[in-house]
Amino acid sequence: MAIDTFETITHSPQETQELGKKIAGSLKKGDIVALFGELGSGKTTMIQGISWGLGVSKDIYVNSPSFVILKEYRGKFPIYHFDLYRLKDFSELTEIGYPDLLDNKGVVLIEWAEKIEKYLSEYIRIEMKYVSLNEREIGISYSATRRKPIVGGHQVTKLPGHQ
Ligand SMILES: Nc1ncnc2c1ncn2[C@@H]1O[C@H](COP(=O)(O)OP(=O)(O)O)[C@@H](O)[C@H]1O
Numbered sequence: 254m255a256i257d258t259f260e261t262i263t264h265s266p267q268e269t270q271e272l273g274k275k276i277a278g279s280l281k282k283g284d285i286v287a288l289f290g291e292l293g294s295g296k297t298t299m300i301q302g303i304s305w306g307l308g309v310s311k312d313i314y315v316n317s318p319s320f321v322i323l324k325e326y327r328g329k330f331p332i333y334h335f336d337l338y339r340l341k342d343f344s345e346l347t348e349i350g351y352p353d354l355l356d357n358k359g360v361v362l363i364e365w366a367e368k369i370e371k372y373l374s375e376y377i378r379i380e381m382k383y384v385s386l387n388e389r390e391i392g393i394s395y396s397a398t399r400r401k402p403i404v405g406g407h408q409v410t411k412l413p414g415h416q
């Protein structure tokens with residue numbers, strides 16, 4: 254159940270990445286960011302921005318780890334990027350040590366969070382929808398227990414440059 258929601262439409266991949274960078278500004282170790290949305294809705298693009306905002310070098314290729322499920326990047330703390338598109342069963346995640354990663358070691362970013370929604374408790378929820386070729390509708394909210402603002406360090410209903 255979400256307690257706070259922020260919605261916007263971005264008009265380019267760059268704009269989505271910029272939003273990702275802003276979100277990154279208030280992430281801390283142990284946070285889980287769960288991204289929902291169809292193929293091509295911009296989840297990886299958003300994760301690129303979040304990763305850059307967390308200090309990952311632009312030389313490092315942040316893309317969907319579709320075949321390995323998990324990629325790890327080094328930013329100001331470890332970033333664990335999951336793509337669960339091909340996940341068949343939750344046990345596949347436990348095999349690669351998923352629960353241990355949630356132990357405040359870094360930030361966990363999950364594409365196709367739909368697949369494990371029922372196992373997630375406290376997380377930042379990003380829902381992405383394809384609107385047109387260059388437009389994506391993006392909704393950001395928190396799961397029930399997280400009350401911290403996530404953009405810009407204060408409660409916002411509107412971001413500069415976003416409608
Ligand atoms: N406003 C936008 N936000 C994000 N991606 C966009 C936007 N407009 C166009 N795109 C394009 O849509 C595609 C989204 O792909 P990707 O981020 O890999 O999505 P997903 O990971 O959800 O499958 C990319 O080719 C990107 O350049």
Ligand SMILES: [Mg+2]
Pocket residue numbers: 296297317336364
């Ligand atoms: Mg992707």
